[in-house]
Each structure stands twice: as C-alpha cells, then as structure tokens.
Amino acid sequence: MPHGYRLPGLLLAVCFCLAACDRSTPESPSEAVQLTPPPAAIPDIEWRTHGNGPDEQRYSALDQINTDNVAKLGLDWYFDYPTNRGLEATPLVIDGVIYTTGSWSMVFAHDARSGELLWFYDPEVPRNWAVHLCCDVVNRGVAYNDGKLFFGTLDGRLIALEASSGKKVWEVQTTDRERPYSITGAPRIVKDRLIIGNGGSELGVRGYVSAYALKDGEMLWRFYTVPGNPEDGFETPAVERAAETWGGGPWWEIGGGGTVWDSIAYDPDLNLLYIGVGNGAPWNQQIRSPEGGDNLYLSSIVALNPDDGRYVWHYQTTPGESWDYTATQHMILADLEVKGEQRKVIMQAPKNGFFYVLDRATGELLSAEPYATVTWATHVDMETGRPVEADGVRYTDGPTGLHLPGPIGGHNWHPMSYNPDTGLVYIPKQDVPWIFATDEQFSYREGYWNTGTDAAPASMPDDPTIQAAVLGMVRGSIVAWDPVAAETRWEVEHAGPWNGGMLSTAGDLLFQGNAEGQFVAYRTDNGEELWSFDAQTGIVAPPVTYRLDGEQYVAVVAGWGGALALVGGDALKAGAIPNRSRLLVFKLDGTKQLPPAVAPQLVFDPPPQSGSAEQIAAGKDLYLRYCVFCHGDAAVSGGATTDLRGLSREQHNDWLATVLGGKHWQNGMVGFGGELDEAQARNIQSYIIERAERAKAAQE
Numbered sequence: 151m152p153h154g155y156r157l158p159g160l161l162l163a164v165c166f167c168l169a170a171c172d173r174s175t176p177e178s179p180s181e182a183v184q185l186t187p188p189p190a191a192i193p194d195i196e197w198r199t200h201g202n203g204p205d206e207q208r209y210s211a212l213d214q215i216n217t218d219n220v221a222k223l224g225l226d227w228y229f230d231y232p233t234n235r236g237l238e239a240t241p242l243v244i245d246g247v248i249y250t251t252g253s254w255s256m257v258f259a260h261d262a263r264s265g266e267l268l269w270f271y272d273p274e275v276p277r278n279w280a281v282h283l284c285c286d287v288v289n290r291g292v293a294y295n296d297g298k299l300f301f302g303t304l305d306g307r308l309i310a311l312e313a314s315s316g317k318k319v320w321e322v323q324t325t326d327r328e329r330p331y332s333i334t335g336a337p338r339i340v341k342d343r344l345i346i347g348n349g350g351s352e353l354g355v356r357g358y359v360s361a362y363a364l365k366d367g368e369m370l371w372r373f374y375t376v377p378g379n380p381e382d383g384f385e386t387p388a389v390e391r392a393a394e395t396w397g398g399g400p401w402w403e404i405g406g407g408g409t410v411w412d413s414i415a416y417d418p419d420l421n422l423l424y425i426g427v428g429n430g431a432p433w434n435q436q437i438r439s440p441e442g443g444d445n446l447y448l449s450s451i452v453a454l455n456p457d458d459g460r461y462v463w464h465y466q467t468t469p470g471e472s473w474d475y476t477a478t479q480h481m482i483l484a485d486l487e488v489k490g491e492q493r494k495v496i497m498q499a500p501k502n503g504f505f506y507v508l509d510r511a512t513g514e515l516l517s518a519e520p521y522a523t524v525t526w527a528t529h530v531d532m533e534t535g536r537p538v539e540a541d542g543v544r545y546t547d548g549p550t551g552l553h554l555p556g557p558i559g560g561h562n563w564h565p566m567s568y569n570p571d572t573g574l575v576y577i578p579k580q581d582v583p584w585i586f587a588t589d590e591q592f593s594y595r596e597g598y599w600n601t602g603t604d605a606a607p608a609s610m611p612d613d614p615t616i617q618a619a620v621l622g623m624v625r626g627s628i629v630a631w632d633p634v635a636a637e638t639r640w641e642v643e644h645a646g647p648w649n650g651g652m653l654s655t656a657g658d659l660l661f662q663g664n665a666e667g668q669f670v671a672y673r674t675d676n677g678e679e680l681w682s683f684d685a686q687t688g689i690v691a692p693p694v695t696y697r698l699d700g701e702q703y704v705a706v707v708a709g710w711g712g713a714l715a716l717v718g719g720d721a722l723k724a725g726a727i728p729n730r731s732r733l734l735v736f737k738l739d740g741t742k743q744l745p746p747a748v749a750p751q752l753v754f755d756p757p758p759q760s761g762s763a764e765q766i767a768a769g770k771d772l773y774l775r776y777c778v779f780c781h782g783d784a785a786v787s788g789g790a791t792t793d794l795r796g797l798s799r800e801q802h803n804d805w806l807a808t809v810l811g812g813k814h815w816q817n818g819m820v821g822f823g824g825e826l827d828e829a830q831a832r833n834i835q836s837y838i839i840e841r842a843e844r845a846k847a848a849q850e
C-alpha cells in the first residue's frame with residue numbers, strides 16, 4: 151500500500167518552536183518595555199511554482215548572491231537519495247520546506263534550513279512500467295496549493311498529498327492503464343484546477359491534456375491534441391478541424407502521438423492556457439498519415455481557455471512532423487518591444503532548432519530563427535509561418551544524410567531562463583545528428599518502441615573514420631539568445647550535449663549543472679564562468695533560488711539520467727558519469743563537503759564468443775529494436791543503466807533468465823520471453839560479447 155512515511159523531525163521542530171515561543175513572553179508585566187521596534191525582518195522569498203510564476207521565466211529578483219561574491223558560494227547541506235536513476239525535478243520551496251520528486255515518482259519533503267527529511271511518499275509505481283517509458287523513470291516536480299501537493303506518476307495517476315505530512319488526500323487515474331501512457335511532467339495550477347498532460351508517443355498513445363478540480367480530483371475537461379478514429383466521431387470542433395489535416399490512416403491504431411508531456415504556461419490577464427504538443431506516433435509520417443497533411447496539432451503551441459478547455463489558437467512549428475520534433479519544450483511568457491511595438495509574447499526553442507517568438511494573444515508569428523544547427527529546413531517563411539524544408543529530409547526515397555537536429559532536439563525539456571535585466575533567453579542547446587530511414591519491416595507492437603524508422607542513432611557506423619566524423623558534429627552549449635534581435639548574443643561550449651536546465655537572477659548570475667558533473671555560475675551578460683562545484687554526477691535538472699531568514703540559497707537536484715543518458719552511447723562525450731542522486735543546497739560561505747567520489751571502473755571480461763558473424767549481426771539488429779533505448783547506442787551505457795559490455799561471466803550465465811524470464815524486472819528490466827525466442831536472445835548476447843571484446847581490446 152502506498153503511504154507517507156512520517157519522520158519524527160517535524161514533530162521535534164514543532165515542540166522546539168512552542169518552547170521557544172513560550173520563553174519569549176516577558177517575565178513580569180510590570181517590566182519596562184523598550185519601544186524601539188526591532189529591525190524589520192527581511193521577508194522570505196521562496197520558489198513556490200514550477201517556473202517561478204505562471205510566465206515560467208525561471209528568473210529570480212534575488213541579488214544577495216551576485217557577481218562580486220559568488221566565488222564564496224559553498225555547499226550548506228546535501229541529501230543523498232536511495233535511487234540511481236535520473237532526476238529532473240524543479241524543487242519547490244514553501245514555508246521553509248523543500249518539496250521535490252525523485253526517480254519512480256517519489257516525493258520528498260525536507261526542512262529547508264537543515265536538510266532533514268521530514269517525510270517521503272512512494273506511489274509504488276510497478277517497476278516493470280519502465281519498459282513503457284521512452285526516457286527514464288523521471289519526474290519533474292510537484293505543484294502546491296493551500297497546504298496540498300499535487301504530482302503525476304509514471305503509471306498515469308494524479309495524486310494529492312497533505313504537504314505537512316505526505317498523507318494522501320486523493321488519487322485519480324488520468325490515463326488508460328491498458329495503453330503505455332506515462333506522466334513525467336509537473337502539473338500546473340490555474341485558478342481552482344490542475345492541468346496535467348502525459349507522454350508515451352513512441353510507445354503508441356493519443357495525446358491530450360486534462361483539467362482536474364484541486365479539491366477532489368474531479369475531471370473538468372479534456373482536450374485531445376490529435377484526432378481519433380474518424381468513424382467514432384470527434385470530441386470537439388478543434389479535433390474535427392485537425393482531422394482534415396490527416397490522411398490515410400491508420401494513425402488512430404497507434405495513437406497518433408501529440409502528447410503534452412512537459413511544458414505548460416498561463417497568462418492570467420488574457421486567461422489563456424498554453425500547452426506544448428509533442429511529435430507524431432509513429433515518427434514516420436509515411437506510415438502514420440500516408441496521404442500527408444499537416445497532422446494538427448502535432449508539434450504545435452496551442453492556446454486554450456482554461457475554464458472549459460476550448461481551443462483559442464495554435465501555431466504549428468513542424469507541419470507533417472516526421473523527426474520526433476516535439477514542441478513540448480519550455481515556453482516562456484514575457485512582454486517585449488518588438489519592432490518598436492510592445493508585445494505580449496510567448497517564446498519557445500522546440501526540438502526542431504528554430505527559436506520562435508509569437509504574440510501570445512493571437513498566435514501571430516513574430517520571429518523564427520535557428521538557435522542550433524539546422525539542416526532539415528532552410529528557413530521559416532514569415533509570410534506563411536511555415537518552414538521551408540531542405541531536399542530529401544522526408545526519407546521517402548532512402549535514408550536522409552546526417553540530419554540536424556536529431557530526435558534528441560536542438561533543445562530538449564531542460565528549462566531555459568529569461569532574464570528581464572539582460573533581455574536574454576538562456577538555452578541549453580545541443581547538436582546531435584541522426585540518420586532517418588523508413589523501417590521497411592515496421593509493424594506496430596503495442597507498448598514497445600514504434601517510430602517507423604530504422605532505429606539508427608546516426609547509428610554509430612562500424613567504420614571508425616565515419617564514426618569520428620559523426621561524433622565530431624556532436625556539441626552542447628549555452629546559447630544566450632536575444633529574442634528581440636532574433637540572434638545569438640554569446641555562446642559557451644560544453645564538453646558534449648545533455649546539460650542541465652537554467653536559472654538566472656538579479657545578481658547577474660546564470661546557474662547551470664552539466665553532463666560533466668559540474669554545477670556552474672556564469673555572468674548573465676557575457677557567459678564568463680565565475681564559480682563551479684564538483685557534484686560528482688551529471689546534472690540535468692534546473693536550479694532554483696530562494697531567501698529564508700534573510701539569507702539567499704541556491705538548490706539543485708543532481709543525478710544523471712533522462713533520454714540521451716540512456717541512448718547516447720559515445721555521443722555523450724562527457725563520458726558515462728554514474729548517477730548519484732542528491733539534493734544540493736548552497737549559500738555564501740557554506741562549508742559542507744561531499745564525501746569522496748568513488749570512481750567506478752568498468753571491467754570487460756566477457757565469456758568466449760560462440761556466435762558466428764551472422765549471429766552477431768542478427769543480434770545487433772535485435773539490439774537496435776529491443777535494447778538500445780535503455781542500454782545505449784552500440785551497447786555503450788550513458789551511465790544511467792547497466793553497461794552491458796561490463797556484465798560479469800556470472801551475469802552472462804543468467805542471460806536467458808534475465809532477457810527472456812525477466813529475472814531483474816524489479817529494476818525495470820522486464821522479460822522479453824513473449825517477444826524473443828532463445829536463439830534470438832543468444833544472438834543479442836553474441837553481439838554484447840563482441841562489443842565487450844572490442845572495449846577490452848581498446849582498454850589494453
């Protein structure tokens with residue numbers, strides 16, 4: 151039974167406070183009272199919503215920590231979590247308590263002053279649900295309202311907890327458990343309701359966003375982002391109009407995609423809710439909608455009326471999406487002067503590589519210029535608002551060339567930050583190429599990876615020269631984007647892609663963790679690095695800042711994981727940094743030290759190869775179909791899951807029990823006995839042994 155684990159610490163704190171309050175009463179009423187008022191307390195400024203306000207700017211007006219003193223920033227406390235998978239949460243700081251989420255949708259409450267764990271809640275997501283996830287067992291955080299916390303779970307539930315105790319108040323299933331839906335995004339609160347989407351396009355689902363009453367979890371409305379089977383009729387006029395842009399089916403059998411798995415923003419003045427809509431299911435439009443069409447509302451920003459979920463406007467970034475080009479990336483609301491006119495804008499850097507500025511009242515396109523390397527389109531036509539595609543990018547007549555951005559995106563979910571002082575948007579940007587080709591043998595397998603493309607993550611060709619050329623194109627950086635001039639102001643290079651989300655402050659500081667395991671502060675105006683801290687693990691989550699008892703803190707959850715950490719292989723470049731799941735809290739003159747890092751050593755000691763060259767090749771094909779999205783390109787782990795090349799001989803003895811029988815299902819490694827026969831499982835093993843032999847030779 152899922153339940154909260156109440157720890158005695160909070161109780162002790164309450165007792166202490168009562169005692170202290172008692173002692174503060176004057177001993178005698180006749181005692182002379184000094185009338186000089188105490189200095190006014192500096193009010194606490196906390197981080198109370200996901201994006202630090204409905205505009206999701208992730209900017210803080212705090213400036214106690216600034217460019218002059220950031221060199222003195224030090225660790226104040228840390229807390230290690232007992233999991234070893236990805237952490238992507240934005241912690242909330244409310245009334246002196248930090249609420250964050252961890253792997254497997256767990257929720258943790260800490261005393262923000264001491265770090266003490268007050269309670270944690272485990273919704274007990276079945277661990278074999280991991281096979282229905284594209285991108286690790288992550289969660290991006292809770293929402294808070296009036297003493298309650300709200301969060302989604304990997305298996306599609308929306309749960310309300312008492313913030314004081316972690317006790318469950320209500321729970322609703324927001325998805326069909328028979329389909330491979332998941333929730334990793336944070337719910338947002340708009341008025342008296344929660345807005346929550348879901349994910350799972352690659353596995354085969356139909357996207358939607360729903361509103362639930364805060365008080366009891368009653369569903370208030372649901373907006374489908376793509377049409378279902380036309381024979382069943384349409385839920386809304388907006389979906390009926392969308393259906394005119396799809397052709398030939400059978401997208402509804404696979405689901406069509408369009409999941410709203412992360413970004414949501416809200417403008418209270420316009421009373422408009424903005425949702426970012428994901429890619430098509432399957433990716434390959436030739437299979438999904440063979441007669442073509444724009445396939446609305448895939449890859450779009452859609453504005454809705456939050457009162458009833460009615461459609462207001464949309465802008466589609468990638469018509470006829472065929473490359474996993476989600477528009478689920480972080481959306482920021484700001485008021486900018488564009489071409490001499492004050493505009494209320496919404497900004498997004500979706501996966502497709504263009505930075506969009508739209509008028510958020512109407513959806514009018516104001517600018518669209520590339521922030522990352524873009525080969526799939528030459529530009530966006532400002533008359534039509536549509537991208538002008540390059541030749542051959544739809545892989546209708548054979549594979550594409552090296553294609554940028556790849557499915558991991560020029561920018562993924564990692565939040566940006568908009569700083570009104572500099573007028574810049576800071577983007578965690580990356581270039582990771584890919585080759586798209588139609589999967590000629592495609593057949594839909596519910597609950598498994600269904601892209602309709604050859605799973606060819608630029609697929610590390612065996613030729614080392616080509617491999618080096620591909621890897622040479624892989625980059626990661628911070629781009630400081632000027633949304634008025636629509637151009638890059640400055641850029642700071644990282645070792646590789648998949649770096650953390652952003653925070654900027656009035657102290658002229660930009661904070662970001664990275665794939666190399668460093669947590670870094672930069673100047674907001676030119677990107678100069680001013681301070682860094684060795685977190686001993688890759689960081690993908692965005693930092694937050696707050697002021698408590700007059701003192702400013704910066705906090706971030708560290709812990710390597712997420713999509714590219716699973717699939718990345720050698721393309722990660724920063725190396726497979728192991729996951730160490732922890733919450734880090736910093737202040738000026740903080741003196742806490744982390745325990746020494748333990749460097750893991752991969753040992754390659756495979757059993758003798760018994761497979762033939764043909765069997766190894768067949769094993770590679772099967773690996774790309776069944777294994778690559780958790781265990782990495784070319785069996786090189788990104789650090790978030792087991793590196794199969796390092797399996798011991800003993801583990802190899804357990805091969806069939808594990809791969810077919812599901813011996814380690816509790817770690818998320820389900821058995822594939824229903825999918826693979828013994829000979830196929832052995833072929834995969836031969837491929838792994840071949841990869842391990844190569845790694846061993848390279849090490850010697």
Ligand code: CA
Binds near residue numbers: 428429474476
């Ligand atoms: Ca996707």
